[in-house]
Every structure is written in structure tokens, then in C-alpha cells.
Amino acid sequence: MPRKKKTWQEKLADAKAKKELPRKFHCDKSGKHMYVPSVVEIEQEMRGVRKGKVRTIEQITHKLAKRHAVDIACPMTTGIFAWIIAHAADEQEKAGAKRVVPWWRTVKTGGVLNPKYPGGVSAQRARLKAEGHRVIRKGKAHVVEAATPYTKKVLPRNP
Numbered sequence: 186m187p188r189k190k191k192t193w194q195e196k197l198a199d200a201k202a203k204k205e206l207p208r209k210f211h212c213d214k215s216g217k218h219m220y221v222p223s224v225v226e227i228e229q230e231m232r233g234v235r236k237g238k239v240r241t242i243e244q245i246t247h248k249l250a251k252r253h254a255v256d257i258a259c260p261m262t263t264g265i266f267a268w269i270i271a272h273a274a275d276e277q278e279k280a281g282a283k284r285v286v287p288w289w290r291t292v293k294t295g296g297v298l299n300p301k302y303p304g305g306v307s308a309q310r311a312r313l314k315a316e317g318h319r320v321i322r323k324g325k326a327h328v329v330e331a332a333t334p335y336t337k338k339v340l341p342r343n344p
Contacts, residue, residue: 193272200224200269206262209255217256222249227266234290237316239329242267243294260294267291268301275303289313296329 191199206223226249234240242264249258271288278285289312293299298306298313298320306327310320319330 193269193276196269197224197273200266207253209253220250220253220255220258221262222258222266224266224269227263228270228286231267231270231288231291232286234287236287236290237318239290239292239296239313239318241292241294241296245291264293268299271299271302290316292329298327298329 201224203223206221207226208221210219210221211217212219227245230240230245230248242260245267246258246260246263249263250256267288270286271291274285274288288302289309291299292309298309300306302309310327313320313329320327321330322328
């Protein structure tokens with residue numbers, strides 16, 4: 186008999202139960218100190234992005250690395266956990282929750298929208314545009330124009 190497929194909320198709960206995270210270690214190959222964050226930290230960072238703002242995975246990893254006094258925080262783990270958090274929040278919203286983690290405000294490095302988030306690029310684009318962001322196309326990617334890392338430029342809101 187096939188196993189029942191886990192919901193995203195169950196996957197999130199499983200990730201939160203991992204006792205081995207967070208973790209710091211020294212990578213002999215690169216010679217750097219690395220931090221592997223917990224899903225709870227990533228969720229806190231995503232929850233802290235206010236309306237009208239975006240944060241990239243790269244910005245989150247830099248913040249975590251600085252906070253934990255290491256050279257780098259794992260971008261792959263951060264991206265995977267952001268993906269799980271986004272889908273779990275979408276499930277909660279569909280179940281009637283009014284306040285969920287604003288997953289649409291967390292974008293990939295360079296401001297690129299994430300096609301693996303709930304509803305794909307079109308859903309994330311619609312939510313960001315509703316908050317006043319300009320989303321442009323760069324090649325095949327959709328990018329939040331003001332999300333270029335370390336940019337101070339403030340762009341006018343869409344009408």
C-alpha cells in the first residue's frame with residue numbers, strides 16, 4: 186500500500202524537529218567556516234520582510250553568516266527551507282489563515298522570482314505587483330527591479 190504524501194505543513198514540522206540544525210563547521214576543502222541554518226531562523230527572516238520590501242536568499246545568508254560570525258551560511262539549505270516555508274504558508278492560507286509568512290517577498294539572488302514557489306512566477310509576480318513592486322523580464326527570468334543586492338535606489342511604485 187502506497188504511503189500517504191505529506192503536506193507542506195508536515196514537511197515544515199519535520200524540518201523544525203531536526204535536532205542537528207543549526208550547525209557550524211569548518212570546511213577543509215574551501216577553508217571557510219560555514220553555518221547551516223535551521224528552518225526556524227529562515228522562517229523568522231522571511232516573516233520579518235515588511236510590505237513593500239523584498240529580501241533575497243543571498244541577503245538572508247549574509248545576515249545569518251554575520252550574526253553567527255562565520256564566513257558563509259549555506260545558500261542551498263536556505264533556499265530549500267524557504268521553498269518549504271512558502272508552500273506551508275500557502276496551505277495555511279488556503280485553509281483560511283489570515284496571517285501567514287509573506288513568502289512572495291523572498292526572492293532568489295538578484296531579485297529573480299522563484300518558479301518553485303506556490304503558483305509559480307505568475308502568483309509571486311501578482312502579489313509583488315499588488316504591493317507596488319515593478320517586475321521586469323530579463324531574458325527568461327522575471328526580476329523585481331528594486332531587489333538588486335545592495336541597491337539604495339528607490340523606484341517609483343506602479344500605479
